[in-house]
Amino acid sequence: MSPEEPAKRYLENRMLKPRIEKVVVNISVGKSGEPLERALTILRELTGQKPCTRRAKRTIRDFGIRAKEPISCIVTLRGEKAMSFLRRVLPAVDNRIAKASFDGHGNLSFGIKEHIDIPGTRYSPELGIVGMDIAVTIGRPGYRVRSRHRAKSKIGSQHLLTSDEGVSFIREEFNAEVA
DSSP states (O other): OOOOHHHHHHHHOOGOEEEEEEEEEEEEEEEHHHHHHHHHHHHHHSSOOEEEEESSSSSSGGGTTOTTTTTEEEEEEEEHHEEEEEEEHHGGGGEEOOOGBBBTTOEEEEEEEEEGGSTTTOOTTTTOOOOEEEEEEOOOTTTGTTTTSSSOOOOOOTSOOHHHHHHHHHHHHOEEEEO
16 A cells, blocks of 8 residues: 555545544553652643552562552543644654554554653653653544443444554644654
């Protein structure tokens, strides 16, 4: 499939145009207490939303983690907040995303080693520096039939998003380089 082909398909049928469904930002610190509180503050400042904590599933003695202990925080962004957050975060990775970051359905995930790499973010000594994982879910109009409560249905194979279509969407929408 050539890079121009998906764009032609979008013009013919607007139901085929991909869109950002959600962006999930995760900071895993591996400990509860003060490090987690600092990560919560950083995530709240970056996204403008209140983060939720996630708990450990099992005890890992080597790392000092107990089961059900809060060890990470997460925020889910949708709509315009998700788009603006992605536009802010992609320069932190030099607008480059590896082709291996995309899954078979066009979704992508990437990481940022230090949150201060995001443009407009200032270093605060009392908060420190944390890394984060960003997962982007890309969908099409009509994907709701898979998850709705009443009359669930399958999405047809012609309507499913492919990895190449996800790559071309990210290139067009965010001027990102996919290598």
